[in-house]
Amino acid sequence: xxxxxxxxxxxLELEHEEELRQNKIxxxxxxxxxxxxxxxxxxxxxxxxxxxxxxERPLLAFSRAEAGEELSPFHAMNRGDLVCAESPTxxxxxxxxxxxxxxxxxxxxxxxxxxxLPRGGRWTLHLVxxxxxxxxxxxxxxxxxxxxxxxxxxxxxxxxxxxxxxVEKRGEPxxxxxxxxxxxxxxVVRALSGKDFALVHGPPGTGKTRVLVEVIRQAAxxxxxxxxxxxxxxxVDNLLERLLGTxxxxxxxxxxxRTAPSLRHATLDAQLSEHPDAKKIRELDRARERLxxxxxxxxxxxxxxxxxxxxxxxxxxxxxxxxxxxxxxLTREVLGGAQIVLATHGSIGSTVxxxxxxxxxxxxxxxxxxxxxxxxxxxxKRAVLAGDPLQLPPTLHSEKAAKEGLxxxxxxxxxxTLPESLQSLxxxx
Numbered sequence: 001x002x003x004x005x006x007x008x009x010x011x012l013e014l015e016h017e018e019e020l021r022q023n024k025i026x027x028x029x030x031x032x033x034x035x036x037x038x039x040x041x042x043x044x045x046x047x048x049x050x051x052x053x054x055x056e057r058p059l060l061a062f063s064r065a066e067a068g069e070e071l072s073p074f075h076a077m078n079r080g081d082l083v084c085a086e087s088p089t090x091x092x093x094x095x096x097x098x099x100x101x102x103x104x105x106x107x108x109x110x111x112x113x114x115x116x117l118p119r120g121g122r123w124t125l126h127l128v129x130x131x132x133x134x135x136x137x138x139x140x141x142x143x144x145x146x147x148x149x150x151x152x153x154x155x156x157x158x159x160x161x162x163x164x165x166x167v168e169k170r171g172e173p174x175x176x177x178x179x180x181x182x183x184x185x186x187x188v189v190r191a192l193s194g195k196d197f198a199l200v201h202g203p204p205g206t207g208k209t210r211v212l213v214e215v216i217r218q219a220a221x222x223x224x225x226x227x228x229x230x231x232x233x234x235x236v237d238n239l240l241e242r243l244l245g246t247x248x249x250x251x252x253x254x255x256x257x258r259t260a261p262s263l264r265h266a267t268l269d270a271q272l273s274e275h276p277d278a279k280k281i282r283e284l285d286r287a288r289e290r291l292x293x294x295x296x297x298x299x300x301x302x303x304x305x306x307x308x309x310x311x312x313x314x315x316x317x318x319x320x321x322x323x324x325x326x327x328x329x330l331t332r333e334v335l336g337g338a339q340i341v342l343a344t345h346g347s348i349g350s351t352v353x354x355x356x357x358x359x360x361x362x363x364x365x366x367x368x369x370x371x372x373x374x375x376x377x378x379x380x381k382r383a384v385l386a387g388d389p390l391q392l393p394p395t396l397h398s399e400k401a402a403k404e405g406l407x408x409x410x411x412x413x414x415x416x417t418l419p420e421s422l423q424s425l426x427x428x429x
Contacts, residue, residue, distance in 0.1 A: 004160075005145040008371055011398075011406040012137060015369075018398035020082070020129045027084065027126055035126065039076025042105075045123040047085070049113070050106050051313065058112055060085065060095070062125055063104040063292065071256075072102035077125075080132030083107060087114060088122035096131065099320070101285070133346040137371035144374050151381040152374075158196045159410065161417040166195025176217045176246075177210065187211045187424035191384045192218055194422045197414055200386040201366075202426030208386040209235075211426070212361050213242045215384055220248050220339045224358035228342045229376045231368040231394075233258045239363060240266060240342050251335060253343035253352070271334050277326065284323035291316050345372045352379060359383065365411040369394045373410040387411045 027035075035041035042062070050061035062085070064073060077083070079100050085093045085107060091114060095107040105125065147153035157163040170193050175185065184207050191198040192215060200211050216226050216239075228243075230236050237260045240252050244266060251271060256264045264270055272278055291312060335341060335352060343352075345368055360380035362373060366387030372394075377383055389412050396402045415423070 005141050007405060008141055009138060011401040011404055012134060012141075012371055014401040014404075015396055015398045015406060016129070016131075016134045018401070022397055023127075023129050027128065032124055040127045042073045042077070042125045044121050045073075045125060046121045047087075047113075047117060047123045049117060049313075051317065057108040057110070059098060059106050059108055060113055060117075061104060061106045062123055064121060066103050074100055074102065074105050075256075077105065077127055078130070078132055080130075080135065082128040082131045084126040084128050085109070086124040086126065088118045089114075094128070099324070101320075103289075130346070132349070133372075136346070136349060136375060137369075140374045140378055141371050143378060152378050155196055155377055155383065159413060159417060163196075165197055165418050165422055167419075167421060168193050168195055173218050175214065177214050180210070180214065181207075181428050183424070183426050183428060184211050184214075187426060188214045188218065190422060190424050191215045194382060194384065196382055197418055197422060198384045199411065199414055199418060199423045200384065200426065201388055201411075201415075201423070203388060203429060204391065205429040206426035207428075208388070208426060209238055209242070209363055211424075212363055212384065212386050213239065216243065216340060216359075216361055217246060217248070219359045225338075225356070226340045226359045226361060227348075227352075227357040227376050227380055228340060228361045228363070229345050229348065230363040231345050231372060232364060233344055235364045236342050236344055237263055239361075243340060243342075248339050249337060250340040250342065251338040253341065254347040258344075268331065268334060272327065272330055275330050275334065277330055281323050281326050281330075284319050284326070288316050288319035288323070291319070343376075345375045348375045348379070357381070362386070366409050367392055367394055368409060368411075369396070369406055370408065370410040370413070385411050385414065389415070 032041050032043055036043055045062040045064050048061050050059040079097050081097045083095055083097055093109055095109040098106045098108045144152055144156050158165050172189055187200045188211055200208050202208055219226050228239050240263050243250050250266055252267045256267045256269050259267055357380040360376040360383040362385045365385035366389045393407050
């Protein structure tokens with residue numbers, strides 16, 4: 001087992017290096033306007049020094065004024081993403097996003113920025129790679145390997161066949177979806193009976209997602225909290241759309257830009273904006289923006305001394321921290337009140353790290369590499385996975401990593417270790 005997880009960590013490094021290499025090639029091939037339309041670049045930014053991050057890495061803050069856009073300029077970027085900052089003179093500096101908001105992002109630079117700092121709104125920020133997801137996967141693998149008394153330790157042992165998967169005999173439930181066929185009904189019953197894992201597999205069009213929605217509703221009826229995930233935003237939206245209107249309290253994590261417009265009212269961001277205390281966050285952000293404009297104007301006129309400039313920077317930073325602290329508290333409140341939390345595997349971060357779920361439901365499980373699948377499993381006592389190993393495998397950048405085993409999914413491993421009583425094959429399309 002130890003060798004298995006060590007090998008996964010090595011393969012993840014290969015995959016990450018290849019993704020970064022390919023992204024840097026893309027950076028030279030696509031025009032900035034094209035990249036911006038894809039959410040890969042943000043142009044017309046003003047840069048300013050913002051102190052230092054951990055390890056004394058210099059921070060640069062990039063911002064631009066709101067111009068009535070439907071989505072914020074930084075909608076495709078997240079904290080922890082690797083970026084390349086391009087100055088007005090064409091100099092490129094590597095860095096990592098440290099903090100991010102709708103119209104402002106601070107970046108921990110890998111090297112000191114040019115001095116004096118070029119002024120004016122002509123900086124461009126390019127997304128190079130998503131380091132955050134890889135760090136989460138690495139941490140997940142390490143946590144799974146070290147776990148002893150947590151529920152994930154039992155899931156780990158069951159996945160290797162070292163412990164027998166638990167089965168709890170249950171009668172046929174009162175189905176919410178009365179149009180389920182006999183194979184789908186059997187799959188629901190088997191999924192609900194699994195104390196550790198259960199699998200639902202079948203060709204496209206046989207109703208795997210439909211079965212998962214029924215499982216989720218039955219679990220919620222029993223008072224359980226459910227984490228529903230998938231590797232793609234489309235799959236998560238599909239689950240969300242089927243759950244809306246059921247009367248369940250659902251929250252969709254992830255940036256609203258990655259959610260279908262008709263479903264954005266269910267996102268965490270939308271629910272936070274409707275919270276009574278959200279007004280205070282908006283007031284803090286507006287006060288910070290006013291200070292930034294005032295400081296910039298006075299600096300351009302030569303009216304801002306060294307001490308006053310640093311005092312204004314301290315005030316701006318304090319307003320940012322107060323707003324983000326309140327935002328985190330409201331986030332915990334909204335998530336804590338949800339019966340069902342939906343997210344892509346990769347968007348499960350520290351926001352839900354303290355939340356315990358009774359059940360994790362993983363759709364498209366045969367399209368996620370094993371390290372990605374462990375992210376939701378770390379937060380749940382048991383899991384139901386749905387997929388079709390005969391269809392699309394996980395999308396990988398590194399052929400070497402794929403050939404050496406990263407392409408083998410947890411779903412496929414479980415097919416070999418779980419008893420038939422915990423596996424269901426849907427047959428009717």
